[in-house]
Amino acid sequence: MPAAKTIRAIGHRTINAVWRIGMATRFFFLILMYSGSSFRRFHLIIKELFSTGVMSLIIIVVAGLFVGMVLGLQGYETLKRYGSESALGVMVALGLVRELGPVVAALLFASRAGSAMTAEIGLMKATEQISAMEMMAVHPIARIVAPRFWAGIISMPLLAALFSAVGVFGGYFVGVVQIGVDEGSFWAQMQAAVDFEHDILNGVIKSFVFGTAVTVIALFEGYDAPPTAEGVSGATTRTVVTSSLAILMLDFILTAMMFGGS
Amino acid sequence: MERTGIDLWVGMFVVAGVAALVMLAMKVGNLGTYNVSDAYKVHAYFANVGGLKATASIKSAGVLVGRVESITLDTERYEAKVVMSIDKRYQFSRDTIGKILTSGLLGEQYIGLDAGGDTEMLKDGEQLKMTQSAMVLEDLVGKFLYSKAEEPAK
Amino acid sequence: MSASNLVEIRDLNFTYDKRPVLQGINMNFPKGKLIAIMGLSGCGKTTLLRLIGGALIPTKGYVKVDGQNIHELNQDGLYDMRRKMGMLFQFGALFTDMSVYDNVAFQMREHTDLPEELIHDLVLMKLHAVGLRGTHNLMPSELSGGMARRVALARTVSLDPMLIMYDEPFAGLDPISLTVVGDLIRRLNDALGATSIVVTHDVQESLKIVDYVYFMANGVIVAEGTPDEIRASDRDFVHQFVHGEMDGPVPFHYPGGNYRQDLNLQA
Numbered sequence: 001m002p003a004a005k006t007i008r009a010i011g012h013r014t015i016n017a018v019w020r021i022g023m024a025t026r027f028f029f030l031i032l033m034y035s036g037s038s039f040r041r042f043h044l045i046i047k048e049l050f051s052t053g054v055m056s057l058i059i060i061v062v063a064g065l066f067v068g069m070v071l072g073l074q075g076y077e078t079l080k081r082y083g084s085e086s087a088l089g090v091m092v093a094l095g096l097v098r099e100l101g102p103v104v105a106a107l108l109f110a111s112r113a114g115s116a117m118t119a120e121i122g123l124m125k126a127t128e129q130i131s132a133m134e135m136m137a138v139h140p141i142a143r144i145v146a147p148r149f150w151a152g153i154i155s156m157p158l159l160a161a162l163f164s165a166v167g168v169f170g171g172y173f174v175g176v177v178q179i180g181v182d183e184g185s186f187w188a189q190m191q192a193a194v195d196f197e198h199d200i201l202n203g204v205i206k207s208f209v210f211g212t213a214v215t216v217i218a219l220f221e222g223y224d225a226p227p228t229a230e231g232v233s234g235a236t237t238r239t240v241v242t243s244s245l246a247i248l249m250l251d252f253i254l255t256a257m258m259f260g261g262s
Numbered sequence: 263m264e265r266t267g268i269d270l271w272v273g274m275f276v277v278a279g280v281a282a283l284v285m286l287a288m289k290v291g292n293l294g295t296y297n298v299s300d301a302y303k304v305h306a307y308f309a310n311v312g313g314l315k316a317t318a319s320i321k322s323a324g325v326l327v328g329r330v331e332s333i334t335l336d337t338e339r340y341e342a343k344v345v346m347s348i349d350k351r352y353q354f355s356r357d358t359i360g361k362i363l364t365s366g367l368l369g370e371q372y373i374g375l376d377a378g379g380d381t382e383m384l385k386d387g388e389q390l391k392m393t394q395s396a397m398v399l400e401d402l403v404g405k406f407l408y409s410k411a412e413e414p415a416k
Numbered sequence: 417m418s419a420s421n422l423v424e425i426r427d428l429n430f431t432y433d434k435r436p437v438l439q440g441i442n443m444n445f446p447k448g449k450l451i452a453i454m455g456l457s458g459c460g461k462t463t464l465l466r467l468i469g470g471a472l473i474p475t476k477g478y479v480k481v482d483g484q485n486i487h488e489l490n491q492d493g494l495y496d497m498r499r500k501m502g503m504l505f506q507f508g509a510l511f512t513d514m515s516v517y518d519n520v521a522f523q524m525r526e527h528t529d530l531p532e533e534l535i536h537d538l539v540l541m542k543l544h545a546v547g548l549r550g551t552h553n554l555m556p557s558e559l560s561g562g563m564a565r566r567v568a569l570a571r572t573v574s575l576d577p578m579l580i581m582y583d584e585p586f587a588g589l590d591p592i593s594l595t596v597v598g599d600l601i602r603r604l605n606d607a608l609g610a611t612s613i614v615v616t617h618d619v620q621e622s623l624k625i626v627d628y629v630y631f632m633a634n635g636v637i638v639a640e641g642t643p644d645e646i647r648a649s650d651r652d653f654v655h656q657f658v659h660g661e662m663d664g665p666v667p668f669h670y671p672g673g674n675y676r677q678d679l680n681l682q683a
Contacts, residue, residue: 043265046268046269046272047268049272049275049276050268050271050272050275053272053275053276053279054271054272054274054275057275057278093290097286097290097291120513123512124511124512127507127509127512128505128506128507128509129509129510129511129512131471131505131509132503132505132509132511133511134471134498135469135471135498135501135502135503136498136499136522136523136526137495137496137498137499137526137527138522138523138526138527139495143526154276155275157279157283158275158276158278158279158280158282158283159279161279161280161282161283161286162278162279162282164282164286164290165282165283165285165286165290166282168286168289168290187289190290191289191290191291192319192370193370194290194291195291195317196287196291198317199291200283200286200287200290200291204283
């Protein structure tokens with residue numbers, strides 16, 4: 001019966017997906033449980049901040065600059081029709097701070113730092129480094145996973161803020177320097193319309209949530225990867241796909257919660 | 263890489279990130295123009311606030327002097343109660359008039375304060391007695407039509 | 417249990433996915449001895465090591481280390497026990513993101529409050545013992561396979577364990593490294609007064625250094641004895657294994673049905 005087979009396949013996939021979500025959640029709580037030691041030895045987190053945060057800097061800054069410049073160009077073309085070019089600053093800033101900063105930075109973070117985390121931990125598992133650590137009576141979640149988790153959580157809001165800040169300058173460069181929108185109204189209208197709590201803080205909260213999601217997914221996929229070459233490469237792909245989808249879905253939920261009512 | 267090198271890079275990364283946040287808050291957002299600590303609060307009742315929102319600016323002679331703190335409906339008077347926080351540096355007389363104005367034709371609404379001649383100054387928690395509500399386009403059109411109809415036919 | 421045994425295994429069974437991996441294993445590991453567990457690839461030797469280390473739970477039977485049943489310990493107890501054990505993994509399993517120095521210092525930093533100067537001296541002493549003091553600044557990726565194995569050995573004994581387990585310590589080594597590693601295993605065992613278990617299929621090298629040998633095949637012990645007894649053994653399996661003959665009790669062909677039928681040749 002092909003129909004029964006299909007339904008069984010759907011059932012199998014659903015059970016599998018729910019099971020993985022459950023495992024990832026359990027993993028998340030394990031990380032929190034074993035986080036104590038990484039705060040007592042903060043240099044472990046600093047080392048990971050280097051490989052997640054600092055190594056993502058260039059891609060974030062370059063991408064932020066170009067996204068801001070495109071926003072400036074597109075925004076100008078649209079606003080010109082209504083004779084309100086002076087609102088260009090508002091458009092660029094709100095677009096970046098509320099949406100594009102957190103979301104695009106998180107997507108870039110997932111493919112740059114998240115995939116690297118999965119590959120690294122997957123390889124550590126494949127080369128028995130994780131088993132070796134367990135045999136040395138050191139808990140791998142406390143020693144390997146937790147510092148990476150906290151580094152990811154600290155990096156993400158900072159990277160998103162950098163992305164937005166650089167993007168605003170990209171928009172400024174195209175709008176004011178290149179096209180010649182009035183500089184005063186560019187900044188003044190922006191400042192009048194962008195609210196610290198409502199826009200900037202909510203953007204920071206978003207990037208914090210995205211950072212948590214991406215890091216947990218990346219670490220879980222790495223820790224859960226079959227200890228083979230295909231296993232690790234498959235896990236790396238899954239990290240990028242799953243965390244990108246998670247970012248976009250969470251973004252919708254958070255946006256509805258933050259901006260939906262008013 | 264050497265531990266000190268990593269420390270340096272991470273330090274620069276964190277400083278740059280925090281600086282970006284501060285820059286967003288100050289230069290892009292409204293935090294740079296809004297200082298809550300040195301402010302006093304007054305409130306006023308308006309028959310209609312129009313499109314005025316919390317955090318809208320309060321200006322006197324075009325200078326930003328404060329922000330709208332909150333807007334609520336007073337169900338005893340059925341008027342909007344607007345709480346304003348005004349910079350301590352700017353003192354206003356008790357007969358100051360508060361008006362809801364619009365910057366430009368389609369711009370944001372804000373509260374304009376016109377100082378009066380009273381020698382006593384407004385204190386924290388006091389009420390601004392004289393107010394002028396927002397101009398609502400439908401009301402204006404209605405008034406205009408009404409006055410036209412009243413004119414004797416020629 | 418006899419006081420002279422550091423590790424005792426009694427009637428150990430382990431089943432993985434309904435497939436019996438180990439059946440009715442009984443072994444003794446007397447203190448101070450170097451004992452080899454030999455057998456073909458995939459006969460459950462590595463599983464046995466993981467059972468001794470508490471990473472797996474047996475289906476039946478028990479493993480006692482230093483008088484304590486490993487699988488009745490809680491996590492803290494197990495971790496305390498593991499601090500007294502060292503395990504050398506098949507390809508060393510050095511931490512690739514740390515230098516040689518940090519690898520050897522790892523357990524000292526994790527488990528002791530020793531000052532960094534003392535750790536420095538201890539690390540260099542351990543590295544000197546394996547003849548690689550000069551490599552402490554290198555990363556694991558810069559070492560040859562044999563050197564990596566020796567660094568891993570230095571890391572394994574960094575806290576002077578009472579029990580050292582080796583998982584295929586000779587796999588993939590050139591003849592010189594092979595002799596060096598074999599010699600180190602023997603000397604470290606005697607110098608530390610430890611007990612060592614070597615899981616291997618390298619007959620010639622291990623027979624030179626060990627005190628006692630267990631032979632395993634298909635999850636059961638098929639022969640045991642001192643190296644001399646093993647060499648002299650006339651049992652088919654042991655003979656084939658020791659002398660590396662192609663065919664014998666262990667067939668050259670994997671069971672695969674009728675050859676003629678597989679090639680579509682009609683008889």
